[in-house]
Amino acid sequence: MSRTESRKGAETREQLLDAAETAVLEKGFGATSIEELISAVGITKSGFFYHFPDKGELAKALLKRYIEREDKLFDDLFGRADELNEDPLHGFLVGLKMLSETMSDLPSGHPGCLVAAYCYQERLFDREVRQLNSFAVLNWRKRFRGRLDAIAARYRLRIDVDLDDMADMLSVIADGGIILAKAVEDKDILPRQILLYRDFVRTAFIGN
Amino acid sequence: MSRTESRKGAETREQLLDAAETAVLEKGFGATSIEELISAVGITKSGFFYHFPDKGELAKALLKRYIEREDKLFDDLFGRADELNEDPLHGFLVGLKMLSETMSDLPSGHPGCLVAAYCYQERLFDREVRQLNSFAVLNWRKRFRGRLDAIAARYRLRIDVDLDDMADMLSVIADGGIILAKAVEDKDILPRQILLYRDFVRTAFIGN
């Protein structure tokens, strides 16, 4: 229980972020009130302002936490896949399979991507938050582009595609898959679409 | 100027919907105020309530109009593509090319998909609006599934994919592409992703 990170306050802060994340993904940031967050956590409104100087800082902290978690998920998942495969293509394909299964295991489907939610509410956030969002996406591109480069060094590309586009396509499929799954309330859509992307990568590099 | 559709009122109503659509895609429905809509159109607040009984009816009218327009766009686009090709695969591929070009021609990128925006704010809408959203997506699935069936009747599928998934994938790519384009402010992303989907369909049916 040191001074720099005393436990109690940090716990309350996390609970506020948890409540905020759920609410923002269901109703949007503008329609999420500080009032509902504190009543979920059980503190007063001034308690909220002890943890965040204003609502904008909540938005920033929320997005930062989300991006860090997502990065960690990818690190863990594709890291494990790499341990099982020395071939970069098979490592990526196994990673995608594992990603699909992880999404499949979510009991009521993926709750939503904060990056996507923020994109549809850009005007509510300042430049810093929007840049955070942009960097996150560009970082995912870089991450998957690196894998695709390693694959392309050993396998011949059978179709004429740009590898940045192909790297982006995983983020595109994930965000789009979440939306369709939410729209028709079918949690299988996202994992199935990820497997479709996997098929695309496989045929692009080893044909059919 | 008949009684059932006098011109002046209908025009104001459309302007309100235009202002609402722009605002909702930039800030979300909850953060879009009636006040800003009427100041954009130049009427008073009571004027708004002459056109819409409450804010919820605005949401419904907005979504209905969006879905109708989108359906019409697909009808026109793939209809024209069909006239130029009697082969179903080439017709679909030409249609996708045209769709990509249409998205490319949008001067500042696609402004956003209302269906996607509503998914990230589901709690703000009643069951009727959510069902409207769901039906729209299922209808797109049906539309593209029909085309894929026609193609599969003439071409052998080279990879083992479900055609409903492949049909959904176009909506997924569109919605996800819009999000990435917004996130990194690069309007080329959406048209390029559509072309990537086109490559996938082509290789799935004629190989490489």
Add this chain to the structure above:
DNA sequence: TGTACATCAGTGAACGCGCGTTCACTGATGTAC
């Protein structure tokens, strides 16, 4: 070990503003006879 002080994690009351909604009313245009 005791005391003084500092920091943490909040409380409670008050604020002004903007929001969605209601209601009684109105001038311009259209329709019936």
Add this chain to the structure above:
DNA sequence: TGTACATCAGTGAACGCGCGTTCACTGATGTAC
């Protein structure tokens, strides 16, 4: 053609509520000497 009435497309004022934010204060815990 003139008059009476109906409908359209709004206006203007008022409402109560909830929102984000501020400010002075406080009890519990931690640290220095």
